[in-house]
Amino acid sequence: MATTSSRSIGAGLGTTSQRRLLRRQQTIEEALNHALAIMAEHGVGALTISEVARRMGLRGPSLYKYFPGLHAVYDALFARGVAANAAAVSVAIEPHPRGTERIRAAVQATVRWCIENPALAQLLYWRPVPGFTPTPDSFAASTETMAQAQAEFAEAVRLRQLAPTADSDEGVRLLTVVMSGLITQQMANEPGVAYRAGRFSGLTDQMIDMFFAHFQTGDPDADPRQR
Numbered sequence: 272m273a274t275t276s277s278r279s280i281g282a283g284l285g286t287t288s289q290r291r292l293l294r295r296q297q298t299i300e301e302a303l304n305h306a307l308a309i310m311a312e313h314g315v316g317a318l319t320i321s322e323v324a325r326r327m328g329l330r331g332p333s334l335y336k337y338f339p340g341l342h343a344v345y346d347a348l349f350a351r352g353v354a355a356n357a358a359a360v361s362v363a364i365e366p367h368p369r370g371t372e373r374i375r376a377a378v379q380a381t382v383r384w385c386i387e388n389p390a391l392a393q394l395l396y397w398r399p400v401p402g403f404t405p406t407p408d409s410f411a412a413s414t415e416t417m418a419q420a421q422a423e424f425a426e427a428v429r430l431r432q433l434a435p436t437a438d439s440d441e442g443v444r445l446l447t448v449v450m451s452g453l454i455t456q457q458m459a460n461e462p463g464v465a466y467r468a469g470r471f472s473g474l475t476d477q478m479i480d481m482f483f484a485h486f487q488t489g490d491p492d493a494d495p496r497q498r
Contacts, residue, residue, distance in 0.1 A: 299337050301327060303351060306344050310390035315399040318344065342403050345394065350409040352391035357416055359384045370427040375479050377420065378450060382475050383466040385454045392458070396451055417443060437486040446482055453478050 305326045309318050320341055321331040338344050363380035364373040385392035393399045395413070405413070420443055428438040436442065457464070457471035466472045 295337070299347070302334060302337060302344070303347055306348060307390060310348075310394075315390055315393050320344070342400075345400055345403050346406050346409050348391065349394050349405045350412065352388070352395045353409070353412045353416065355388065355391065356381060356384050356395065357412065360416075369423065370430045371432045371483060373423050374420075374427060374446075375476075377423070378446070378479055379475055382450065382454055382457075382472055386457060386464075386466045386469065386472050389458050389462065392454065396454070420446075431488050433483065433486040434488050442486065445485075449478055449482055 302323050305323045306318055309322055309326075318341065320334050320338070323344070324331045324334045327334075338347070360377045360380045363376045367373045367376050385396070421438075421440075424433065424442055425438045427433040428435050433442075453471055453474065457469045460471065461469050464470075464472075466475075
């Protein structure tokens with residue numbers, strides 16, 4: 272009888288602990304949703320703990336149980352953005368063979384995601400908040416994404432779709448440079464315009480073609496611009 276009672280108490284404690292963890296996570300997610308809405312409405316730099324708390328019907332100090340400071344909120348949003356961007360890319364590249372087709376699909380998906388999620392995109396690809404840098408844990412997923420891109424470049428070189436010089440840190444950096452330029456132009460000049468309708472985002476395929484041309488192999492049978 273005592274053994275059964277002990278087990279029941281232990282199970283009850285476990286259930287209570289799980290409920291507390293669930294409620295905590297739900298509160299964190301609600302706070303992040305409000306934070307994202309504030310950034311979308313007023314700009315990334317307009318986010319404050321007090322405004323998030325006000326929208327949740329709480330006092331500002333209450334949120335410090337969940338976030339030690341404002342940069343912790345930004346860090347959690349950064350991690351959310353990296354995960355969402357990576358998920359969009361994963362879905363986009365899945366039906367394509369490895370190499371340049373996946374690179375193209377990944378670039379298209381990233382540009383589209385940034386246009387559709389401008390607040391998170393600013394946090395991921397620019398530095399709109401003075402003094403904020405993502406924590407190593409949050410940045411690790413971003414590093415993994417870059418490593419996956421590097422692997423796709425290596426595969427494109429192996430397939431003779433791109434010249435050997437593409438399989439380098441410089442090659443990946445160059446792609447991020449041209450991508451960020453296009454995204455910046457679109458977000459700065461036509462905020463709110465859809466990906467396909469944008470004067471700049473609508474040039475995504477041409478931008479990719481230019482990038483591939485820079486690393487062309489000279490083999491017409493392996494022209495990565497054919498799609």
